[in-house]
Every structure is written in structure tokens, then in C-alpha cells.
Amino acid sequence: MRKEKAKLKFNWGTGIVISIIVFLIISFAMIFLFMSQKVDLVTDNYYEKTLIYQNQIDEAERTKEINNKIRLEYLNDQMKFAFPDSVAKQIKYGEIYFYRPSDSSKDFKSTFELNENGVLLLDASKIEKGYWKVRMRWLMNEESYSVERTVMIN
Numbered sequence: 001m002r003k004e005k006a007k008l009k010f011n012w013g014t015g016i017v018i019s020i021i022v023f024l025i026i027s028f029a030m031i032f033l034f035m036s037q038k039v040d041l042v043t044d045n046y047y048e049k050t051l052i053y054q055n056q057i058d059e060a061e062r063t064k065e066i067n068n069k070i071r072l073e074y075l076n077d078q079m080k081f082a083f084p085d086s087v088a089k090q091i092k093y094g095e096i097y098f099y100r101p102s103d104s105s106k107d108f109k110s111t112f113e114l115n116e117n118g119v120l121l122l123d124a125s126k127i128e129k130g131y132w133k134v135r136m137r138w139l140m141n142e143e144s145y146s147v148e149r150t151v152m153i154n
Helices: 013-036 046-051 053-067
Strands: 071-075 078-082 092-099 108-112 119-123 130-140 141-151
Touching: 046 053, 053 141, 078 092
Parallel strands: none
Antiparallel strands: 071 078, 078 119, 092 108, 092 130, 130 141
């Protein structure tokens, strides 16, 4: 007598079961992958910040006229912000905030003063390489102004 091996028949029922199993494996893998991603909020106290957002809108409106006149240059690990003379003479000091979209732990803020030429020079060699959003705020004529730029530090 001959022994016959049992053959697995592949019919439409087997195909449906295999398809469902593959779908579930992919679904659970995607859920695990997405749940393990780190997500940084722009700020920790997000809802409090939205209440003062109108101030930022007002600052941006006041800055519209001079926004394109403020130049940002990045050369040889040196970041240079150049203000027009008419504006630079009226700015005593301000704040500069570096925001790293990919990692909020690297964000930092500092104050600045312009030199006699209306220029702010920053040593960019101490800033980690990558994509940054830079926001500057200052007082001029008892009103606050702000400008935001993006920069890629290599």
C-alpha cells in the first residue's frame, strides 16, 4: 500500500483566512509603531498660550512694514540679523527664541542687544545642526514687535 501525503488545499476560504491574518498583523504593527513615536508639543502649557495669541497677531501686524527689511544671514558658524537704521536706533533690547520642531528639549531663549550698526551677531557653532525656527521680540515706541524666521544650520 502506498502512503499518500495530505495536501493542503488552497481554496477561497483559506485565502480569506490568510488575508485576515495578514491584515491584523499589519494593523497591529502600525498601531505599535505609531504609538511608540515621540510627539513634542509646541509648548507644554498650550491652552494658556492660545489666550495670549492675539498679542502675537498684533505684533506681527505692527512688524509687517519692516519684516522684509530685517535680514538674516548665516555664514561660517555666524548668524547675523541686520535691522534697518530707522528701526535699530529705537531698539534697546529684545528676546530671541530658538524653537526646534523635532525636539523641544533643545529650545532656548535669550536676550539680545544690537550693536551700533543695528546688527545682532550670534555664534551658531554652539547651536545644534538642523532645522530651527527663530523668533525675535522687541519693544519699540512702547509697543512690542516680533519677527519669525526659519533657518537650517549645517
